[in-house]
Amino acid sequence: MTTETTQTPEPGAEESAPAAVATPAEERATAMAADDSSPLVDVQDLRVYFPIFSGFLQRRTGDVRAVDDVTFSIKRGETFGLVGESGCGKSTTGRAVIRLRNPTGGVVKFDGRDLMSLSREELRRARRQMQIIFQDPYSSLNPRMTVNSIISEPLETHDLGSKASRQERVAELLQLVGLNPNYRNRYPHEFSGGQRQRIGVARALAVEPEFIVCDEPISALDVSIQAQVLNLLVELRERFGLTYLFIAHDLSVVRHISDRVAVMYLGKMVEVGPPDILYAGPGHPYTRALLSAVPIPDPKTERKRKRVILTGDVPSPVNPPPGCRFHTRCWLYERLGRPEVCRTEEPPLRVIQPQHQAACHFAEDALRSDVGVAHLDDVPESGGAAAAAS
């Protein structure tokens, strides 16, 4: 079981805050402050299409355009939040960025290297720098493997350390994510959802990556457990200088953890900006509609909120609407008397304010409206102004 060289955990401390364990990665955290601002992840015109085959001959008859010309970059140490509804392409984007899914087109550069040009072997080695935490803590852990073998597998894959030092590392990692190292020989089914997600986090951290894609890491968990895992992710980020691509459908969670937030709709990125600016005054009508739909756990605010309820469903990504993809459900389009440009011309993602981009022909009108941000009445004015100025 545990070697005596590591600290013996207190009994029942498995949910407590991570214990102090020194790792080389911590040095990166301090070195990072001096680092240049060149992006760690640079994505240009990323496109992921899934072919549709149909008919007797199974001919290719079309594509599901899951991700369509998405461009963004993530700085070292930054947490980039990606929000949107199911089917908007956010998870596919996350997977394509670390080449778990091969893109149909576009360029993904990681630390200056083009991931698309790497051979299998080079890619395998590059993956040491990038890891992923999956949404479902039930299906993402092999039920036949012990916690020990789950966490040490990436170490073996990357040929890190001797057998004995791997054992030590597993104990260290378990402690780091707040689990009792004595549980290392147990199987996933012996743990609760929150604890399993901690195991997934430990597995991702095992090879000391720089970049972690967090694909809805807390949406399968109960409310009181969500906060525990979210805190853990924040602590690890500060400690190891991690860079996150944080994917979620919950706008409040994304606001809490992100330095910058991007909103996706039907395979397109429609808005990007720092959370304080984006949540206080979104420049895309879809973001405003999303914000107005989020239930707020405060009955007084709920009663006086101004809602825009979007009509209809998200159109099919097989045959997205021409022009702006959102115009079929857009409240602003209706309010402006259905301008033709929305139906004919696809709006590019453009700068509408410092640090703030939106893909809407009428972003300035959206900015001026108060739709979706009525909840801000309760926030002291100084707070909002200071945030916008910074």
Add this chain to the structure above:
Amino acid sequence: MTVSDPQAPPEGAVTELPDSVEITTEEGRRLAERLADNRPHARKLLEVRNLSTQFFTRDGVVHAVDEVSFDVDYGETLGLVGESGCGKSVTALSLVRLVPDPPGRITEGQIIFDGIDILKLSRAEMRRLRGRKIGFIFQDPMTSLNPTLPVGFQISESARAHLGLSRSAAADRAVELLSKVGIPRARDRMGDFPHQFSGGMRQRVMIAIALACDPMLLLADEPTTALDVTIQAQILELIRSLSDEFGTAVILITHDLGIAAGMCNRVNVMYAGRIVETGMVDDVFEKARHPYAWGLLESLPRITAERATRLRTIEGLPPDLIDPIPECRFSPRCRFAQDVCRTSEPELTPREGEGHMARCFGTEPDGWIP
């Protein structure tokens, strides 16, 4: 299922018409008299007293719902909130006697619906009540609709069975309901099957079925959990406007405190099979008097909040409901717990505010929590 399925299934597919049910109990006779109209016959629409539901499993007896008491007024919306496993769904199933038996059983308590003690009804009489006076919406609209029957049939089925409408009258009613719940071209879509609808549309179909017989109470168990946030807003708005229009009372079961805040008049917060706090929605959200209730509220990342570094958490895990501890069930996770909490269990006692009650020694008038 093949495409060549007949649009109108055979007559026998309608389950036995409840009107032909033989009345065997006193309560059943009273129910029969009251079926025709929706006038209130009692002080409260629903009175639940000391309801306990247990599951008899190989590992032991699971006390899923433990001595739960609450009321629902005519036309009000009551929220049952809590995390998974707290007993909120089993409470709802118990109210309509749909707890899977075995292993589950209502072991104790009274459920008075519009003055009728429903635990005294025979099984057949219970079927007359279900669907007629109490409608349901479940979490997953794909598994709760029958994939092999057209939606029009599924909606008109209960109108035919409960209201004795003819096939064509029931079909008209189904079209009316479908357009009421916002399905465009309702008449054309009557023959469509559930898989031809999107998630939000299926949930609208479920609502149409639930409201087919103009029930007095709607049980909505996590009605929007499987849906996206913009579709969730549509469905919640629909439930709100329909319950206003028909004066239907709603019991809304949700883990999302934001939904409860926006929809409910009153809420019950459940933890480990018990109600730990109950009151008007404003009192519970603003002046929570149970550490679990305010712990949950504090642990939520807020869309309105500035970016913070650390959320308040409730440490530990909910308890096992096999042989629950005899003391306060929240005490092992409670940062305010004192010796008294670890030796005996508090009662639900009144707090400031109309009907506001909490189950906590610490917040009682002579307690130590301010």
